[in-house]
Amino acid sequence: MIKEKTRKLVDFLGLKRSLAALLLMVIFVGLGERMAERFLPIYILALVGIGSKGNWIIGLLNGTTNLLNALYSFPGGYLSDKLGYKRALLFFNLIAMFGYLIVILFPYWQAVIIGSIFFLSWTAISLPASMSLVSANLPKNKRTMGVSMHSFIRKIPMALGPIIGGILIHYYGERTGVRLAFCFAFLMGFISIFIQQNFIQEDKEKKTPEKSPLTLFKYMDTNLRNLLVSDILIRFCEQIPYAFVVVWAMEMHHISSVQFGLLTAVEMVTSMLIYIPVAYLADKSSKKPYIVITFINFTLFPLVMIFSKTFGILVLAFILRGLKEFGEPTRKALIMDLAPEGKKAGMFGLYYLIRDVLVSVAAFGGAWFWNIKPELNFLIAFIFGLLGTLYFQIFGKDLTRIGSVEHNTI
Numbered sequence: 001m002i003k004e005k006t007r008k009l010v011d012f013l014g015l016k017r018s019l020a021a022l023l024l025m026v027i028f029v030g031l032g033e034r035m036a037e038r039f040l041p042i043y044i045l046a047l048v049g050i051g052s053k054g055n056w057i058i059g060l061l062n063g064t065t066n067l068l069n070a071l072y073s074f075p076g077g078y079l080s081d082k083l084g085y086k087r088a089l090l091f092f093n094l095i096a097m098f099g100y101l102i103v104i105l106f107p108y109w110q111a112v113i114i115g116s117i118f119f120l121s122w123t124a125i126s127l128p129a130s131m132s133l134v135s136a137n138l139p140k141n142k143r144t145m146g147v148s149m150h151s152f153i154r155k156i157p158m159a160l161g162p163i164i165g166g167i168l169i170h171y172y173g174e175r176t177g178v179r180l181a182f183c184f185a186f187l188m189g190f191i192s193i194f195i196q197q198n199f200i201q202e203d204k205e206k207k208t209p210e211k212s213p214l215t216l217f218k219y220m221d222t223n224l225r226n227l228l229v230s231d232i233l234i235r236f237c238e239q240i241p242y243a244f245v246v247v248w249a250m251e252m253h254h255i256s257s258v259q260f261g262l263l264t265a266v267e268m269v270t271s272m273l274i275y276i277p278v279a280y281l282a283d284k285s286s287k288k289p290y291i292v293i294t295f296i297n298f299t300l301f302p303l304v305m306i307f308s309k310t311f312g313i314l315v316l317a318f319i320l321r322g323l324k325e326f327g328e329p330t331r332k333a334l335i336m337d338l339a340p341e342g343k344k345a346g347m348f349g350l351y352y353l354i355r356d357v358l359v360s361v362a363a364f365g366g367a368w369f370w371n372i373k374p375e376l377n378f379l380i381a382f383i384f385g386l387l388g389t390l391y392f393q394i395f396g397k398d399l400t401r402i403g404s405v406e407h408n409t410i
Contacts, residue, residue, distance in 0.1 A: 034161025059367025077349020270322025
């Protein structure tokens, strides 16, 4: 009886062996990464001092992050199709660990920028491989659930990591605490390599990866292009203030590192509570309403942040920030549904390449708006979110009405 219920639960959640191993790996890599990554702006200010120079370096880091996310996405998809997702994940993990080592050994802001070229690659470069693994191991009517489980599990380290990182900073200071967090991240990388090499099965599907982004772009469905335009506008909304949220809370309104870690945990727990029920509903109905709700939550967060000046109000703001994940797995599943067979990882990477190259401009611009006035940064972000939401509401298609997708070559 217990075995039968367990089997049904495993089938409901789409937890096949390779996917379960991927999720374990995500926990270990993510825990190490998130202990330090969220506090990098504070670490930079500790190294160079509070002021315009520090703000510009934070803007440089955030812009570099988005640009690298973009530039890594397409080769990540290509290598996943070329090598198979198992060997690709091993390679990506080793790159991230090299970046951690740079920050551990060299306590300079330049080392943060150089190290980020490597350790910030993990999420972007591994995502196409992860989505390819989900697509290869689950039927179409379970992909949203599979993507949601991936997103759900990612929130565990995203919730716990900043709390642990905040405690390290509290006891060891901003400089030593962040570097200790990177030491922990390096150790977690070794554990994740053991898991992925012993429990993830080889990708048996033979694929012909496309080397040219321009050629691959011809296979991008019109409906996927409309989703991409709206997503770019929404990510402008997210990334203009992203790196400065921690500065707004800790430097301007005297929120402690531990309190900020708790705020991040509130955000992640909120996301986790909605993933599975939304995935179940989205797999059985239209995906569009869930994506629209997500875009609305993205839009409202920077507006609410303008009025969030105490810990209590910030808790409410971060609950809203967690709700922006309402339809994020649904959006990723929609990308995979609309991507052509045999080129899904590559198309996923191309989508993120185009999106994040453009969005990196917003991340760099965030420092400019912030130096004029922090509230202006949040207000400009809100306007971009509003535009993105309206665009998708007007031009986004209901997948249940599209039916079998024919990948045109317009």
